[in-house]
Amino acid sequence: xxxxxxxYDLPQTAIPRRWYNIQADLPRPLPPVLHPATxxxxxxxxxxxxxxxxxxxxxxxxxxxxxxxxxxxxxxxLWRPTPLIRARRLEKALDTPAxxxxxxxxxxxxxxxxxxxxxxxxxxxxxxxxxxxxxETGAGQWGTxxxxxxxxxxxxxxxxxxxxxxxxxxYRRVIMQSFGSSVQxxxxxxxxxxxxxxxxxxxxxxxLGIAISEAVEVAAKSGGTKKYALGSVLNHVLxxxxxxxxxxxxxxxxxxxxxxxxxxxAGGGSNLGxxxxxxxxxxxxxxxxxxxxxxxxxxCPSLTRGVYAYDFGDAxxxxxxxKMHTLGRRFIxxxxxxxxLRYHGMASIISELYDQRMMEATAIGQVETFKAAMTxxxxxxxxxxxEPSHAIAGVIxxxxxAKESGEKKVILxxxxxxxxxxxxxxxxxxxxxxHDYEYPQELIDAAMADLPQVEDPTQAS
Amino acid sequence: xxxxxxxYDLPQTAIPRRWYNIQADLPRPLPPVLHPATxxxxxxxxxxxxxxxxxxxxxxxxxxxxxxxxxxxxxxxLWRPTPLIRARRLEKALDTPAxxxxxxxxxxxxxxxxxxxxxxxxxxxxxxxxxxxxxETGAGQWGTxxxxxxxxxxxxxxxxxxxxxxxxxxYRRVIMQSFGSSVQxxxxxxxxxxxxxxxxxxxxxxxLGIAISEAVEVAAKSGGTKKYALGSVLNHVLxxxxxxxxxxxxxxxxxxxxxxxxxxxAGGGSNLGxxxxxxxxxxxxxxxxxxxxxxxxxxCPSLTRGVYAYDFGDAxxxxxxxKMHTLGRRFIxxxxxxxxLRYHGMASIISELYDQRMMEATAIGQVETFKAAMTxxxxxxxxxxxEPSHAIAGVIxxxxxAKESGEKKVILxxxxxxxxxxxxxxxxxxxxxxHDYEYPQELIDAAMADLPQVEDPTQAS
Numbered sequence: 001x002x003x004x005x006x007x008y009d010l011p012q013t014a015i016p017r018r019w020y021n022i023q024a025d026l027p028r029p030l031p032p033v034l035h036p037a038t039x040x041x042x043x044x045x046x047x048x049x050x051x052x053x054x055x056x057x058x059x060x061x062x063x064x065x066x067x068x069x070x071x072x073x074x075x076x077x078l079w080r081p082t083p084l085i086r087a088r089r090l091e092k093a094l095d096t097p098a099x100x101x102x103x104x105x106x107x108x109x110x111x112x113x114x115x116x117x118x119x120x121x122x123x124x125x126x127x128x129x130x131x132x133x134x135x136e137t138g139a140g141q142w143g144t145x146x147x148x149x150x151x152x153x154x155x156x157x158x159x160x161x162x163x164x165x166x167x168x169x170x171y172r173r174v175i176m177q178s179f180g181s182s183v184q185x186x187x188x189x190x191x192x193x194x195x196x197x198x199x200x201x202x203x204x205x206x207x208l209g210i211a212i213s214e215a216v217e218v219a220a221k222s223g224g225t226k227k228y229a230l231g232s233v234l235n236h237v238l239x240x241x242x243x244x245x246x247x248x249x250x251x252x253x254x255x256x257x258x259x260x261x262x263x264x265x266a267g268g269g270s271n272l273g274x275x276x277x278x279x280x281x282x283x284x285x286x287x288x289x290x291x292x293x294x295x296x297x298x299x300c301p302s303l304t305r306g307v308y309a310y311d312f313g314d315a316x317x318x319x320x321x322x323k324m325h326t327l328g329r330r331f332i333x334x335x336x337x338x339x340x341l342r343y344h345g346m347a348s349i350i351s352e353l354y355d356q357r358m359m360e361a362t363a364i365g366q367v368e369t370f371k372a373a374m375t376x377x378x379x380x381x382x383x384x385x386x387e388p389s390h391a392i393a394g395v396i397x398x399x400x401x402a403k404e405s406g407e408k409k410v411i412l413x414x415x416x417x418x419x420x421x422x423x424x425x426x427x428x429x430x431x432x433x434x435h436d437y438e439y440p441q442e443l444i445d446a447a448m449a450d451l452p453q454v455e456d457p458t459q460a461s
Numbered sequence: 462x463x464x465x466x467x468x469y470d471l472p473q474t475a476i477p478r479r480w481y482n483i484q485a486d487l488p489r490p491l492p493p494v495l496h497p498a499t500x501x502x503x504x505x506x507x508x509x510x511x512x513x514x515x516x517x518x519x520x521x522x523x524x525x526x527x528x529x530x531x532x533x534x535x536x537x538x539l540w541r542p543t544p545l546i547r548a549r550r551l552e553k554a555l556d557t558p559a560x561x562x563x564x565x566x567x568x569x570x571x572x573x574x575x576x577x578x579x580x581x582x583x584x585x586x587x588x589x590x591x592x593x594x595x596x597e598t599g600a601g602q603w604g605t606x607x608x609x610x611x612x613x614x615x616x617x618x619x620x621x622x623x624x625x626x627x628x629x630x631x632y633r634r635v636i637m638q639s640f641g642s643s644v645q646x647x648x649x650x651x652x653x654x655x656x657x658x659x660x661x662x663x664x665x666x667x668x669l670g671i672a673i674s675e676a677v678e679v680a681a682k683s684g685g686t687k688k689y690a691l692g693s694v695l696n697h698v699l700x701x702x703x704x705x706x707x708x709x710x711x712x713x714x715x716x717x718x719x720x721x722x723x724x725x726x727a728g729g730g731s732n733l734g735x736x737x738x739x740x741x742x743x744x745x746x747x748x749x750x751x752x753x754x755x756x757x758x759x760x761c762p763s764l765t766r767g768v769y770a771y772d773f774g775d776a777x778x779x780x781x782x783x784k785m786h787t788l789g790r791r792f793i794x795x796x797x798x799x800x801x802l803r804y805h806g807m808a809s810i811i812s813e814l815y816d817q818r819m820m821e822a823t824a825i826g827q828v829e830t831f832k833a834a835m836t837x838x839x840x841x842x843x844x845x846x847x848e849p850s851h852a853i854a855g856v857i858x859x860x861x862x863a864k865e866s867g868e869k870k871v872i873l874x875x876x877x878x879x880x881x882x883x884x885x886x887x888x889x890x891x892x893x894x895x896h897d898y899e900y901p902q903e904l905i906d907a908a909m910a911d912l913p914q915v916e917d918p919t920q921a922s
Contacts, residue, residue, distance in 0.1 A: 005535055005536060005538045005539045006538070007473065007538055007539065009470075009472065009473060011470065012468065012470060074466055075466060077466045077467070077468055078466045078468065078546070078842060085539070107568055109842040109843050109844075111881070148842050151839055151842070152842060170884075170888065171884030171885070171887075171888070174884045174887050174888045174891060175844060175884060175887075177891055178835060178838060178839075178844065178887055178891065179838065179839065180839065374639060377639060377640065378612055378639075378640065378641065380539075381539060381570040381609050381612070381613060382570050383570075383636060383639065420572070420881040420882065421881065423631075423632030423635045423636060424632070426632075426635050426636075426639055427631065427632070427635045430635060430638055430639065
């Protein structure tokens with residue numbers, strides 16, 4: 001009647017004591033971050049207005065391991081280690097010879113993996129004497145996580161929430177407020193960046209890029225009292241998330257298997273990096289050959305249709321220039337697109353790995369994505385967030401290919417969060433209101449023409 | 462900066478293998494369930510149209526332990542054992558010498574403890590060849606849990622959802638539908654019971670009692686193909702929930718402490734029974750003296766202001782008569798009341814324990830309840846559902862009394878679910894729109910006058 005549910009649990013003592021920093025193992029160093037005006041490589045001093053010293057150090061560190069502070073590890077104990085589960089009922093539903101495992105981060109108090117780096121960033125800022133943080137949030141996962149983390153360490157937080165989410169997800173706003181954060185719809189009229197956008201288009205639904213501009217502006221103009229926190233993209237964020245992949249490695253060992261392919265969705269890259277980097281480490285240093293598959297929305301295809309070039313991290317052009325896969329900083333995903341994964345760029349680490357063919361990527365439409373979500377929840381009993389549902393869709397493709405070829409493939413994927421706050425998207429899907437959307441090529445072409453004309457100094461030299 | 466977070470985890474092998482049935486240990490047997498027309502004690506045959514044989518047997522069993530079927534225990538592995546956590550940051554926030562522990566059932570896929578009995582009931586019905594289940598749901602916790610359980614075992618489910626929740630909680634409806642259930646607002650025009658209520662009051666917001674009438678009617682008229690499932694109140698439901706208290710006992714042993722008082726909210730009684738019955742077992746058989754404190758909403762005070770008398774389980778008067786603490790079957794909680802805990806009666810087991818002074822009870826208003834919820838979430842990082850927030854309010858009272866008296870008290874409470882689907886109630890609270898409500902005495906008096914005039918045969922003899 002039912003199939004055995006196999007969950008591979010680790011004791012609390014197995015919570016990793018170190019984050020893994022892939023910069024130690026990359027075949028070539030990451031392209032330098034450049035000053036937005038001079039285009040010269042920037043140093044730690046340039047980042048000091050936005051981040052505390054410890055995080056700037058981690059951003060550029062080439063040490064393979066970074067010790068996790070005891071205080072951070074203590075908070076991790078509230079929900080870590082997270083479960084690794086074999087999706088036997090999904091395997092059966094797909095009638096596949098593949099073995100499917102998922103690492104489930106939805107058990108965190110914020111409901112997603114974002115809390116892993118939120119706690120670390122809040123800790124380092126508090127320890128550095130910072131008096132408040134600013135940040136942006138799209139679907140609300142990051143804002144929720146940072147609100148919980150800042151509340152834990154006693155640090156005020158101002159959140160700029162992309163307007164379309166602010167309007168469609170009032171409960172996300174309420175959670176952040178309940179944890180003591182102040183939340184504004186972005187673009188707002190409280191920043192120069194916000195006012196500039198509103199002057200051009202008063203009816204804009206906002207974008208992550210714009211919200212980043214506003215949050216950065218508030219920190220930069222605070223005279224050093226406030227700093228800024230980003231929930232993805234940056235090296236130190238991906239490094240913090242490696243607790244996920246490290247635990248998964250230990251749990252796969254408990255299961256007595258090793259993945260042939262690791263699948264995760266890609267928005268800014270931290271969810272993908274979190275599970276994949278420890279496996280790539282073994283590919284680079286221990287002769288393993290695990291495939292890494294990034295799945296991204298067809299409506300926001302920064303890996304598969306963007307270019308690897310220097311671009312701004314925000315919409316206005318205030319941040320340093322980062323070499324990354326990008327759709328152009330003015331990219332705004334179509335309103336039809338449900339859930340997160342709406343950033344114009346991609347983490348430098350992920351972009352470099354993809355460029356060096358150490359990782360694959362595929363874009364998936366949202367109808368296939370929500371169909372996959374329904375297949376998963378009916379089989380496994382857990383409602384996945386829209387973001388990791390892109391990974392599930394990728395897993396189902398892989399599993400059906402294995403069925404076709406008769407291959408006994410081992411698939412591991414990252415279920416980075418539950419969908420409890422995304423039921424409006426499910427409602428839209430169930431009632432037939434979600435449609436696919438291919439981002440128009442002419443918009444991409446226009447964005448490419450608009451990229452800052454900057455050479456990669458490491459490539460030029 | 463932060464205080465140590467202590468979580469007491471058990472391995473999967475520690476998932477209980479037996480449910481504890483307190484009917485084996487009660488000083489006197491529970492009052493018999495009576496036929497609604499003849500008022501004679503009913504036998505298993507009378508219940509057969511509604512429940513499968515195995516559950517009817519559990520309902521009246523006086524065996525101390527009932528083996529948990531392997532198939533049920535397999536599904537429990539998806540989320541059990543659940544965590545027991547010491548709320549050190551809450552202790553510090555309250556500046557209390559008390560030690561506060563909570564057993565957290567919100568990690569289940571349905572987000573509450575309800576899944577423990579839902580899986581068991583779905584299993585026994587499926588095993589008996591039943592072709593479909595009917596049920597009611599108020600705030601949606603039970604309907605969600607039974608939807609997930611029925612989907613797991615492959616059993617169609619029809620849910621009658623109290624109209625006010627159907628309208629205010631569309632996402633709960635979507636979850637149930639996503640798991641394949643059909644969901645109707647109650648009162649509906651598809652049953653005699655629903656039509657009768659609508660004829661009297663077309664604008665009624667519905668009640669659990671009415672929804673039960675509708676669900677029971679559909680099962681009773683199905684000619685044996687459909688059965689009915691109830692999420693609380695019945696003996697077998699409370700028995701299934703004892704996995705919670707059994708695990709908590711083992712976890713308190715890990716913590717090296719034993720509770721002086723166990724606190725849980727009381728609606729139908731299954732959440733309270735689930736954690737408390739294994740402790741009452743030790744009170745009755747092992748010389749322990751743990752206080753049990755039930756917290757109920759001031760807006761639905763069936764223990765503290767109801768009477769212990771025979772009453773119908775539903776609003777129309779279709780079900781057998783059960784002796785229980787009741788506010789009268791026509792009780793409808795005020796619309797201002799947030800969350801669940803809106804049933805007119807109380808589990809027979811809990812009512813008997815309360816009548817025999819083996820348990821205390823207190824009623825708490827919703828403003829104090831939501832204040833307590835905010836204190837807890839700011840301290841512990843988890844958003845509690847409104848129902849267990851009544852328990853938290855009780856815990857805070859106990860902890861502050863301990864501070865007053867300087868007593869080092871050990872408090873254990875049941876955090877039966879998260880509040881992810883209840884953020885509208887938090888929104889109302891944060892924006893100052895939640896008010897206290899005392900249920901008017903004249904309404905209670907009227908309901909008491911309306912109770913069926915039935916003697917308890919065990920008391921009369």
